[in-house]
Amino acid sequence: xxxxxxxxxxxxxxxxxxxxxxxxxxxxxxxxxxxxxxxxxxxxxxxxxxxxxxxxxxxxxxxxxxxxxxxxxxxxxxxxxxxxxxxxxxxxxxxxxxxxxxxxxxxxxxx
Numbered sequence: 001x002x003x004x005x006x007x008x009x010x011x012x013x014x015x016x017x018x019x020x021x022x023x024x025x026x027x028x029x030x031x032x033x034x035x036x037x038x039x040x041x042x043x044x045x046x047x048x049x050x051x052x053x054x055x056x057x058x059x060x061x062x063x064x065x066x067x068x069x070x071x072x073x074x075x076x077x078x079x080x081x082x083x084x085x086x087x088x089x090x091x092x093x094x095x096x097x098x099x100x101x102x103x104x105x106x107x108x109x110x111x
Contacts, residue, residue: 023108024069025086026058034078043076049107051100059088061107 026044030037041058044050047069048062062069070085077083 020063020065021110022060022062022064022066022069023088024060024062024066025084025088026060026069026073027084027086028056028073028077029082030056030077031080031082034081036076036078039076040073040081043073047072049110051104051107059104059107061110 024047028040030040041052044058044060047060047064050058050060052058060069064072066085066087070083073085074083
């Protein structure tokens, strides 16, 4: 499988062995002052397998519920920032010529 920027094989340090997995889209808007992108992105990446298709949008396969994922990421944000965590039962992403469908599916169907 080719390496894709933002695609990480493996699991986060915080993942545990649970039976339920979620496929989440996490979008954020960091407003001035603050705008600690590194802290927010680190919180998102700690949730599990992830892929970043756009600057402020992540797709995450995680054991955390949408509510728990929201709480973890929100804790890394300033009070004036915005956050959306969306539980994706299905979807299609294709806004460029060669989307990495195999990499997306590898995360989507991870056990």
